[in-house]
Amino acid sequence: MSDRTGRLVRRAVAGAAALLLLPVAACGGSGDQPGRDGPEVLRVLAGSEVKDLEPLLARAAGAAHVTVKLTYAGTLDGADEVASGAADGRYDATWFSSNRYLSLIDGASAKLSTQTKVMISPVVLGLRRAKAHELGWDTHPVTWADIATAAGQHRFTFGMTNPASSNSGFSALVGVTAALSDAGEALDRAQIDAVTPRLTRFFSAQTLTAGSSGWLADAFARRGADGSTGGSTAAGQVDGLINYESVLLGLAGTLKEPLTLVYPRDGVVTADYPLTLLASSPRKEAYDRLASWLRTPDVQREIMTTTNRRPIVPEVRPDARFGAAPLLELPFPNRRDAADALISAYLNQVRRPSRTLFVLDTSGSMRGERIDALKQALAALTGADASVSGQFSRFRDRETVTLLPFSSAPGDPRTFTVPERDSAAVLGQIRAYGEGLGANGGTAIYDSLRRAYDTLAGERPTGDFTSIVLMTDGENTDGSTYDDFAAYYRTASRTAPAFVVLFGDSDTGEMRRVAELTGGAVFDARTGSLASAFKEIRGYQ
Amino acid sequence: MRRRIGAGLALLLGAAVAAALVLGNRGDDGGDAPAALVTVHGVIGSEKKPFFDDPGVRAAFARHGLRVEVDTAGSREIATSVDLSRYDFAFPSSVPAAEKIKQKRGATRVYSPFYSPMAIATFAPIADVLARAGVVRDSGAGYQVLDLKRFLGLVAKGTRWDALPGNTAYPARKRVLPTTTDIRTSNSAAMYLAATSYVANGDDVVGSAGQADRVAGTVAPLFLDQGYSESSSEGPFEDYLAIGAGKTPLVVIYEAQYASRLFAADGAIRPDMRLLYPAPTMLSKHTLVPFTDTAAEVGRLLQEDPQFAGLEARFGFRTSDPKVFAGLVSAAKAPIPPGLVDVVEPPTYDHLEQLISAIERRYPAAGKPSS
Numbered sequence: 001m002s003d004r005t006g007r008l009v010r011r012a013v014a015g016a017a018a019l020l021l022l023p024v025a026a027c028g029g030s031g032d033q034p035g036r037d038g039p040e041v042l043r044v045l046a047g048s049e050v051k052d053l054e055p056l057l058a059r060a061a062g063a064a065h066v067t068v069k070l071t072y073a074g075t076l077d078g079a080d081e082v083a084s085g086a087a088d089g090r091y092d093a094t095w096f097s098s099n100r101y102l103s104l105i106d107g108a109s110a111k112l113s114t115q116t117k118v119m120i121s122p123v124v125l126g127l128r129r130a131k132a133h134e135l136g137w138d139t140h141p142v143t144w145a146d147i148a149t150a151a152g153q154h155r156f157t158f159g160m161t162n163p164a165s166s167n168s169g170f171s172a173l174v175g176v177t178a179a180l181s182d183a184g185e186a187l188d189r190a191q192i193d194a195v196t197p198r199l200t201r202f203f204s205a206q207t208l209t210a211g212s213s214g215w216l217a218d219a220f221a222r223r224g225a226d227g228s229t230g231g232s233t234a235a236g237q238v239d240g241l242i243n244y245e246s247v248l249l250g251l252a253g254t255l256k257e258p259l260t261l262v263y264p265r266d267g268v269v270t271a272d273y274p275l276t277l278l279a280s281s282p283r284k285e286a287y288d289r290l291a292s293w294l295r296t297p298d299v300q301r302e303i304m305t306t307t308n309r310r311p312i313v314p315e316v317r318p319d320a321r322f323g324a325a326p327l328l329e330l331p332f333p334n335r336r337d338a339a340d341a342l343i344s345a346y347l348n349q350v351r352r353p354s355r356t357l358f359v360l361d362t363s364g365s366m367r368g369e370r371i372d373a374l375k376q377a378l379a380a381l382t383g384a385d386a387s388v389s390g391q392f393s394r395f396r397d398r399e400t401v402t403l404l405p406f407s408s409a410p411g412d413p414r415t416f417t418v419p420e421r422d423s424a425a426v427l428g429q430i431r432a433y434g435e436g437l438g439a440n441g442g443t444a445i446y447d448s449l450r451r452a453y454d455t456l457a458g459e460r461p462t463g464d465f466t467s468i469v470l471m472t473d474g475e476n477t478d479g480s481t482y483d484d485f486a487a488y489y490r491t492a493s494r495t496a497p498a499f500v501v502l503f504g505d506s507d508t509g510e511m512r513r514v515a516e517l518t519g520g521a522v523f524d525a526r527t528g529s530l531a532s533a534f535k536e537i538r539g540y541q
Numbered sequence: 542m543r544r545r546i547g548a549g550l551a552l553l554l555g556a557a558v559a560a561a562l563v564l565g566n567r568g569d570d571g572g573d574a575p576a577a578l579v580t581v582h583g584v585i586g587s588e589k590k591p592f593f594d595d596p597g598v599r600a601a602f603a604r605h606g607l608r609v610e611v612d613t614a615g616s617r618e619i620a621t622s623v624d625l626s627r628y629d630f631a632f633p634s635s636v637p638a639a640e641k642i643k644q645k646r647g648a649t650r651v652y653s654p655f656y657s658p659m660a661i662a663t664f665a666p667i668a669d670v671l672a673r674a675g676v677v678r679d680s681g682a683g684y685q686v687l688d689l690k691r692f693l694g695l696v697a698k699g700t701r702w703d704a705l706p707g708n709t710a711y712p713a714r715k716r717v718l719p720t721t722t723d724i725r726t727s728n729s730a731a732m733y734l735a736a737t738s739y740v741a742n743g744d745d746v747v748g749s750a751g752q753a754d755r756v757a758g759t760v761a762p763l764f765l766d767q768g769y770s771e772s773s774s775e776g777p778f779e780d781y782l783a784i785g786a787g788k789t790p791l792v793v794i795y796e797a798q799y800a801s802r803l804f805a806a807d808g809a810i811r812p813d814m815r816l817l818y819p820a821p822t823m824l825s826k827h828t829l830v831p832f833t834d835t836a837a838e839v840g841r842l843l844q845e846d847p848q849f850a851g852l853e854a855r856f857g858f859r860t861s862d863p864k865v866f867a868g869l870v871s872a873a874k875a876p877i878p879p880g881l882v883d884v885v886e887p888p889t890y891d892h893l894e895q896l897i898s899a900i901e902r903r904y905p906a907a908g909k910p911s912s
Binding site: 310 | 587613699701713714715716718726762765766767768769770771772773776779780782783784785786787788789807808809811904
């Protein structure tokens with residue numbers, strides 16, 4: 001690995017880690033009451049997409065007399081939290097890239113008060129310049145159908161976020177489906193069924209997935225022309241990304257080879273970032289001040305300049321960076337069952353299957369609550385978690401799952417393949433296997449991780465999204481060391497990232513190095529639950 | 542959803558309030574404060590919030606010893622689910638909703654200080670395409686109308702934009718459907734429903750449950766086939782101003798939304814933008830129902846005081862004296878007609894409610910994720 005790549009990896013992993021750890025840091029503490037003279041605090045449950053506004057928001061204290069306290073959550077998780085009432089009293093407002101999915105949930109609208117759109121960004125395709133040129137998409141108008149045809153012919157590959165975790169993926173999925181179905185009106189279940197074969201061809205070209213837009217962009221940057229590791233991917237170079245225009249424009253400046261943005265002429269789905277007051281919040285005035293300030297022309301111009309998003313107020317016109325292509329908006333489903341059927345079809349039928357290995361610490365220190373938490377977290381992934389986001393993070397149809405428990409030495413890996421239909425029996429077997437885990441002995445982290453990579457190396461390459469989850473609650477006590485593992489890791493070209501879960505008394509420094517080395521990411525379950533860390537990782541698999 | 546000037550001033554105002562609070566906290570006796578204002582609480586349709594937030598309006602109320610605090614809600618919610626006992630008045634956007642509230646609360650008076658016709662905002666090339674298709678025509682009185690009967694015929698056939706004859710200006714694959722707000726919550730969509738149901742009912746106001754049921758089947762696709770729609774009437778109009786024809790080639794609005802932008806001359810209405818009036822159209826008569834005498838004074842001022850009439854017109858509302866609105870139209874050289882000919886009345890509250898419920902039933906109940 002060259003120095004340059006090494007730097008990129010570090011930066012990307014650090015970015016991902018910060019993104020994931022920040023919620024914990026941001027929501028700790030209880031000093032939410034405004035000081036007598038200080039700015040009022042507005043607690044905002046937000047999508048990680050708005051993280052790039054933090055520097056701007058830091059100035060809201062002076063300019064609008066509001067201190068904005070952001071806590072990040074995934075789109076569906078956030079929707080769950082608002083709809084179930086769990087957000088009441090804990091937050092004053094939400095700020096996701098769109099309220100559309102949330103509004104489809106029964107009873108959710110009653111939880112929301114005023115909504116103020118702050119900025120705009122459409123979901124489009126960004127391609128490496130040479131590839132765009134090769135396909136003729138830099139000069140000719142393109143439709144999603146054209147893109148689907150090229151995808152089916154394996155003429156390019158792309159990355160996209162998981163629609164169940166991230167709004168950009170969900171919007172892209174809706175857009176592609178609406179365009180390919182050629183329906184002209186909002187999608188229903190019959191149309192989704194009919195278009196599934198075409199979607200499958202389209203998404204055969206998706207070779208990179210992620211749980212968040214920012215991480216996807218970093219993984220893409222890492223997978224430059226040298227095709228090095230990073231992200232849950234099938235092998236090889238990734239030619240482009242489907243993501244927010246703002247992310248793609250921001251990324252374009254950091255890549256060696258510029259991106260060409262392709263605006264499909266048959267339509268896009270656009271995020272409008274509504275800052276939304278929760279009906280339960282008493283801080284309406286603070287909300288009003290912040291919303292007004294965000295829409296002043298100067299702030300709108302600054303948002304455009306620093307985050308590449310289009311302004312929402314007509315007084316500020318979008319500048320030249322956005323080009324002149326007309327943005328046709330595709331209809332968005334207005335039925336919850338249609339939206340859910342679409343996500344479900346994508347995960348279980350349309351996209352490439354997942355190949356996942358779970359390397360699980362069952363050493364003596366896991367005894368008691370910790371092993372129970374692990375059993376619970378595994379059970380949740382077999383369908384026991386009845387929440388919306390829980391249902392979408394279960395082991396998917398066509399997924400091959402290996403559970404590799406370890407203590408003083410790696411245990412026997414046990415592999416399950418979830419069938420295309422009637423998944424219940426296999427899911428039950430996985431759950432039963434998890435229930436049978438005991439806790440005894442030492443902690444041979446690196447021998448076990450090596451066993452996982454050996455298992456993968458022995459398999460025929462399938463093009464599945466392949467990744468490893470490493471969960472351990474303590475330091476390495478048996479077998480090879482981190483340095484041994486790193487030396488082993490570099491002996492071959494490997495593409496499976498390791499997603500590392502910090503739990504109990506994990507060796508944080510070493511765990512970060514594992515994530516860095518393999519192009520994975522670190523997830524913290526020390527303050528939250530193991531189940532929610534697992535759930536979040538599912539977005540990346 | 543907020544105007545530029547309003548936003549700036551609101552900030553100043555916010556700061557002033559904060560300062561006042563700080564200062565107020567310091568003094569114990571509160572000595573020579575200006576005469577205390579009587580606060581009146583109201584629940585209003587969201588389209589009137591910029592009006593009540595306006596510093597000029599607040600100052601005008603203050604001169605009469607009043608401070609008006611408002612919460613917003615959809616007119617349908619105000620008439621049904623909002624706890625009205627927490628308020629001194631309700632100010633929905635339609636007569637049917639106001640009548641319902643008046644009945645429910647046993648109120649004796651109502652005030653209808655201003656109104657605004659339902660209109661459709663679009664763009665010149667799109668108006669031209671629709672004119673070629675025979676659904677938009679000149680009224681002969683200086684404005685263009687959208688012939689609702691012909692338009693519904695076009696929609697019923699599932700016509701797509703790119704199937705309209707000679708349409709090179711907007712060759713989109715999507716269906717010809719005006720953007721509305723969510724019919725289940727918002728009054729502007731309900732006004733559009735009232736007008737289209739009139740046409741679908743053979744040019745007659747829907748007057749029975751049977752008619753409502755029958756007509757709902759015809760007009761439901763106007764709402765359901767759009768897909769997701771927003772709950773507040775400011776949302777789609779914002780998209781129209783900021784994103785343009787790509788998202789909202791046709792958007793159902795109140796004339797006041799468009800007119801206030803023209804009067805403010807803030808550049809939001811660009812030269813290629815057009816305002817069409819459906820024929821027939823419907824007037825949104827903003828009607829205040831007071832529950833207390835002080836609230837009645839608010840209604841009286843809004844309806845009778847010429848100073849308030851001037852402020853109302855600035856926000857694009859038409860008041861009882863047409864000269865006020867006309868003056869602003871001519872000063873702004875705005876392409877807005879002095880009056881409209883083809884105006885019909887909405888159904889009664891109960892029948893409108895039956896229509897909305899019949900459409901609501903066509904949204905399937907929320908299902909569990911099917912994974």
